[in-house]
């Protein structure tokens with residue numbers, strides 16, 4: 660009887676603390692290195708004067724299309740404190756909600772606390788596909 664109660668207690672302790680320990684010390688995972696992605700939306704779904712978020716490996720990226728139709732892509736990680744930026748239709752620029760940082764469609768920091776421009780990616784069009792590459 661002691662053995663049954665003892666093993667139940669050990670099972671209970673493991674069931675409670677194992678998830679806590681895994682939360683505090685997550686397993687090490689190698690950062691995926693992605694240098695090129697084909698965006699999951701075609702150029703035709705990126706109208707002039709708009710922007711969309713996409714995945715660049717395990718990081719967010721943002722593609723914008725200027726009023727003249729040029730497609731540009733940047734890291735969507737704000738250069739202030741790494742919040743994810745977004746495209747603001749009403750302002751016509753890239754905006755960070757965390758501290759009201761603003762970037763123009765060339766990725767330059769134009770207002771708020773971001774200390775430098777967004778990291779720019781190279782963009783190539785193949786038909787209607789948008790191919791984004793990390794510069795070497």
Ligand code: FES
Nearest residue numbers: 737739740755760
């Ligand atoms: S994290 Fe973007 S403005 Fe602060």
